[in-house]
Amino acid sequence: MFTTPDQKLKVAIFGSGNIGTDLLVKTLRSSHLECSLFVGRNLSSPGMTKARSLGVPVSDQSIAAVLREAGAFDLIFDATSASAHLENWPVFERLGKPVIDLTPSRIGVMCVPAVNLGDAMNCPNINMVTCGGQASIPLARVIGQVHPDVSYIEVVSSIASRSAGLATRANIDEYVETTELAVKEFSGARRAKAILILNPAQPCIDMQTTVFAQVDRPRMPELTAAVERMAREIQAYVPGYQLVVPPVYEGGRIAMTVRVRGLGDFLPQYAGNLDIINCAALAVAEQHARQRVHSLVEAS
Numbered sequence: 001m002f003t004t005p006d007q008k009l010k011v012a013i014f015g016s017g018n019i020g021t022d023l024l025v026k027t028l029r030s031s032h033l034e035c036s037l038f039v040g041r042n043l044s045s046p047g048m049t050k051a052r053s054l055g056v057p058v059s060d061q062s063i064a065a066v067l068r069e070a071g072a073f074d075l076i077f078d079a080t081s082a083s084a085h086l087e088n089w090p091v092f093e094r095l096g097k098p099v100i101d102l103t104p105s106r107i108g109v110m111c112v113p114a115v116n117l118g119d120a121m122n123c124p125n126i127n128m129v130t131c132g133g134q135a136s137i138p139l140a141r142v143i144g145q146v147h148p149d150v151s152y153i154e155v156v157s158s159i160a161s162r163s164a165g166l167a168t169r170a171n172i173d174e175y176v177e178t179t180e181l182a183v184k185e186f187s188g189a190r191r192a193k194a195i196l197i198l199n200p201a202q203p204c205i206d207m208q209t210t211v212f213a214q215v216d217r218p219r220m221p222e223l224t225a226a227v228e229r230m231a232r233e234i235q236a237y238v239p240g241y242q243l244v245v246p247p248v249y250e251g252g253r254i255a256m257t258v259r260v261r262g263l264g265d266f267l268p269q270y271a272g273n274l275d276i277i278n279c280a281a282l283a284v285a286e287q288h289a290r291q292r293v294h295s296l297v298e299a300s
Contacts, residue, residue: 015079016040016047132157144187207272
């Protein structure tokens, strides 16, 4: 279904750091979305400077701008921090507009588009878990589907230190807690552990996530086929997602590794951690836009 400019879903991006600015560039490229407000706290920050150069309406008035301009947008992306989202959610809730939360706050329903996009669409607050969660949860989900009794899953993600902004660094504990909770919820594993490594290597490394699992009687051919199908589903909205080590069984555990290369929209291509959570958030927002267009067509 073709979306005309008048039918585009108008969005506000709240947070002008690395994640918010990368999300802005991706939103401007979308045929379903229009950014009508980009909100931060410092007009001279790199993100706000980028937004102004792209002709996007900006404000440094934080939550006050969201309240003042509430009529200008249909949906809010929150790209701030977990603590900020906890504080601002009551304000967003009163506005009655859907919120896509890119922080590890765990307020709304957790969503990984390749796994539960349809189930999450009616929730007013959709939480995108974490970058490591977006990379690993689909794999953990498949492990749990193929093996009914998963005792333990461990997720180790490594990202370039330069791709981790202030909010990411402040949210390390929340990142770990949210990723572990989501891995258990989506896979059925009895225990889960998440590890995030900020790698200072030069040149900067690509995002890489390894998933380990302890299962009884591993079914490797079935698992490998299911993981490859899942990887293709993710690539439909995260082009840089690549299965670099297919499932192997050694030392009493299953292991597999994925790498995520970014599109280089704001930071260079090594920042796959920005791409995977932002592409996932866009997949949710574009589904909102499609549903809105469908409702308009039916109403006419």
